[in-house]
Amino acid sequence: MKNTLTFLKKLKKNNNRDWMLAHKGDYLTAKKEFEFLVQELIMRISAWDSRLPHLEPKNCMFRINRDVRFSDDKSPYKDNFGAYFAYGGKKGGLPGYYLHISPGEIFAAAGVWMPEADKLLSIRRHIMNHGDDLVTILTDKKFKKTFGGLNTEMVLKRPPKGFPAEHVHGEWLKYKSFTVSHSLNQSDVLKPGLGKKVEQIFKVAMPLNRFLDEAIRTN
DSSP states (O other), rough: OHHHHHHHHHHHHOOSSOOOTTTTTHHHHHHHHHHHHHHHHHHHHHHHHHTSSOOOHHHHHHHHHOTTTSSSSSBBSSSEEEEETTOOOSSSSOOOOEEEEEESSEEEEEEEHHHOOOHHHHHHHHHHHHHHHHHHHHTHHHHHHHHHOOOOSBOSSSSTTSOTTTTTTTTHBBBBBBEEEEEEOHHHHTTTTTTHHHHHHHHHHHHHHHHHHHHHHOO
């Protein structure tokens, strides 16, 4: 992934259309390199997660162009490559696996980020009835070693309206996102075997994705 990282580092310092136009060849080389990794991960994940549909890299990879219409930052491009491997594709809003590579942050993640209101309600109802299963997943030794626990970026201070504060799993009902992540180093990205390393991280997160997917589909 040397070409990918090298290009992203340069783009971060030269985030403008003129520079991108002059270095289109470097961009296409980096994009193709990342696309090969995405294709490898699709094959790896599909081997053990039967719920993942047949996907092509274009179904998983996010565009590098930024939507600047409602942002104070008018930089036209993202300084990262990202891909989301999900049961409904990258736009399906369902649980999946995510890989993020940028000069400043590299991580593998899983779960569902900021689900739509109906999906969030379904997850919370599922936790009400099957919260013990979620606790089993989150307290698994390998899971805790890999991820620590659920990311706490989006958590309510009080239980949501309509849910009892005294519920045994009330703490999990406060979450608005259900994601986990594992940070990687640049050395990990540059070494051979990156696809296998990321696959191993994703595989640990499969029980969480299964729980969330069941919650959304059955409620």
